[in-house]
Amino acid sequence: MAKPNVVTKEELLQAAQQCLAENGIEKTTLKAVADRANVSQGTVFYHFRTKEQLMIELVQSLCDSSWRKQGHGSLEEALQAARERCGYDSAYHRLFFASMAASLSFQPNRGRLGSMIRQENGQLTGMLASRWEASPVDGIPMEHWGVLMNALIDGLAVQALLDEAFPKDAIFDALQRLLAFLTKEANR
Incomplete structure (x- = not known):
């Protein structure tokens, strides 16, 4: 399992909110959030196992x-x-x-x-x-x-x-x- 690096869950949620505002729900993916936060997709996956979990946390x-x-x-x-x-x-x-x-x-x-x-x-x-x-x-x-x-x-x-x-x-x-x-x- 990937370990989180220096990014916090709150920072990932901010990145997700920015992705959502710019690209809409359909294009807000775990990979897009990782790219926005400048971290690996594994880091995002460590905090949010699915897009559904990310959305509910947001x-x-x-x-x-x-x-x-x-x-x-x-x-x-x-x-x-x-x-x-x-x-x-x-x-x-x-x-x-x-x-x-x-x-x-x-x-x-x-x-x-x-x-x-x-x-x-x-x-x-x-x-x-x-x-x-x-x-x-x-x-x-x-x-x-x-x-x-x-x-x-x-x-x-x-x-x-x-x-x-x-x-x-x-x-x-x-x-x-x-x-x-x-x-x-x-x-x-």
Whole structure:
């Protein structure tokens, strides 16, 4: 088995992200990442046995980085970060959704993506619970609101990826107005 040389796993993930942004998912291979990082393919293989493993590690890294940047920030900060990532040329969302689609038939990645989504749902639920005294709609438990919010944000990202003219700023403004309304209802 090849031993890693002076490159770290994080540096390989950065190289993979650059390959993805420049060449797309189809041309992002372990060899392309090795070339980009100026290391042997064996070094990349030491850290990532398959392209699927590389992709899921990259998604995890991007998700973790996004949440770390926000810290325990507000819902407004989370929405602003989602707005900034949302777009027709979003490398983040192309990677995320392509990995999600590929993971549906690759059980280890499927479980890991599910875990990431549950974590995001929990983060969003916590953000909403910190501003709402109770659920704004009878019969919808608080933990469902994080799931609904995450699905809404991911759905907006899909639409932005598919429609170059997607009015992201107007839509995110509308989402913020909806949240303001729900907050008023929750705190009545």
